Amino acid sequence: MLGLRIFVGPSTRHTHPGGTAVPHHLSKVRLKPLAGLLTAAFLAAALTSCSSLHGVTSPRSARDGAPEDKKVAAGAVDCRKAKCVALTFDGGPSAPTPKLLDILKKEKQHATFFLQGKGHVDTYPETVRRMAADGNEIANHTWSHAVLTDIKPAQVREELSRVQDPIEKLTGKKPTLMRPPQGRTDDDVSKIMREMGLAQILWSVTAKDYETTDTALITKRVLDQTKRDGIILLHDRYKGTIPAVPGIIAELRKRGYTIVTVSELIAPSKPEPGKVYRP
Known part of the structure; x- marks a missing residue:
């Protein structure tokens, strides 16, 4: 997947006890340099399918x-x-x-x-x-x-x-x-x-x-x-x-x-x- 790594978390803010609140997004993506070759369409598809990639269910x-x-x-x-x-x-x-x-x-x-x-x-x-x-x-x-x-x-x-x-x-x-x-x-x-x-x-x-x-x-x-x-x-x-x-x-x-x-x-x-x- 050319270094694509997706973090799954709720679209809310949570905090470390005693720390400051940290904003979260539904998915957070970190890309290695080769990931620049990814098209916008592929990236969007990857984000859309994050649940299946990470075994997420309701x-x-x-x-x-x-x-x-x-x-x-x-x-x-x-x-x-x-x-x-x-x-x-x-x-x-x-x-x-x-x-x-x-x-x-x-x-x-x-x-x-x-x-x-x-x-x-x-x-x-x-x-x-x-x-x-x-x-x-x-x-x-x-x-x-x-x-x-x-x-x-x-x-x-x-x-x-x-x-x-x-x-x-x-x-x-x-x-x-x-x-x-x-x-x-x-x-x-x-x-x-x-x-x-x-x-x-x-x-x-x-x-x-x-x-x-x-x-x-x-x-x-x-x-x-x-x-x-x-x-x-x-x-x-x-x-x-x-x-x-x-x-x-x-x-x-x-x-x-x-x-x-x-x-x-x-x-x-x-x-x-x-x-x-x-x-």
């Missing part, structure tokens, strides 16, 4: 690909029939996380938590245990929030394994989902995720709660963007986010949504290691 497509007679787990929501949206939180656990867990428990609601290792899992192990005990889904968000497309394969493996192992020790279950920092992944990262048994989960809704403490604004941004089969990205570490959660849950239910975990959104299919799931 939760709905994955779910609908399951046999019609395949059932979801007993007691689980069947998102083939229900109007579902997945609620996810990145970058924790942190000091405020137990308050969020209290809210979720009161609302009889579960979420998917993408946990960061350094300063989080290693600092709040009891919170990780409680997340799992309460029935939430635990996933991997790397050790230090390194951008995986910018580091060597051995470093990618270390970023993930340093979180996988302690989560498994704390909860008795090894994560099968991960979220690449800034939503940035490529074929090399996907290959490693496949080897490590991790599906890559992106998102369709972001409140940009890393840049505001305005609870009303966070709520509005989530509600304005939410559509069926979407994945909501929030953070359980920022001041304005947790107070917004009760209102978000209440309004989504009022609009007919069933709030689920990522795995429930994909069921009865199972998340496929290495694959990128993007609504």
Whole structure:
């Protein structure tokens, strides 16, 4: 492909914890010198086909690909029939996380938590245990929030394994989902995720709660963007986010949504290691 390399990420902005917001585009292309020989038409075609090049699928497509007679787990929501949206939180656990867990428990609601290792899992192990005990889904968000497309394969493996192992020790279950920092992944990262048994989960809704403490604004941004089969990205570490959660849950239910975990959104299919799931 003459050096063509396409990065897949959601058309949103995300940030490194403690850093500045980074703009993302649906596809980011880096070209080596020979790529100048590519015609504009070929380049456009390459961008259009990025999903197939990188094994990108939507939760709905994955779910609908399951046999019609395949059932979801007993007691689980069947998102083939229900109007579902997945609620996810990145970058924790942190000091405020137990308050969020209290809210979720009161609302009889579960979420998917993408946990960061350094300063989080290693600092709040009891919170990780409680997340799992309460029935939430635990996933991997790397050790230090390194951008995986910018580091060597051995470093990618270390970023993930340093979180996988302690989560498994704390909860008795090894994560099968991960979220690449800034939503940035490529074929090399996907290959490693496949080897490590991790599906890559992106998102369709972001409140940009890393840049505001305005609870009303966070709520509005989530509600304005939410559509069926979407994945909501929030953070359980920022001041304005947790107070917004009760209102978000209440309004989504009022609009007919069933709030689920990522795995429930994909069921009865199972998340496929290495694959990128993007609504």
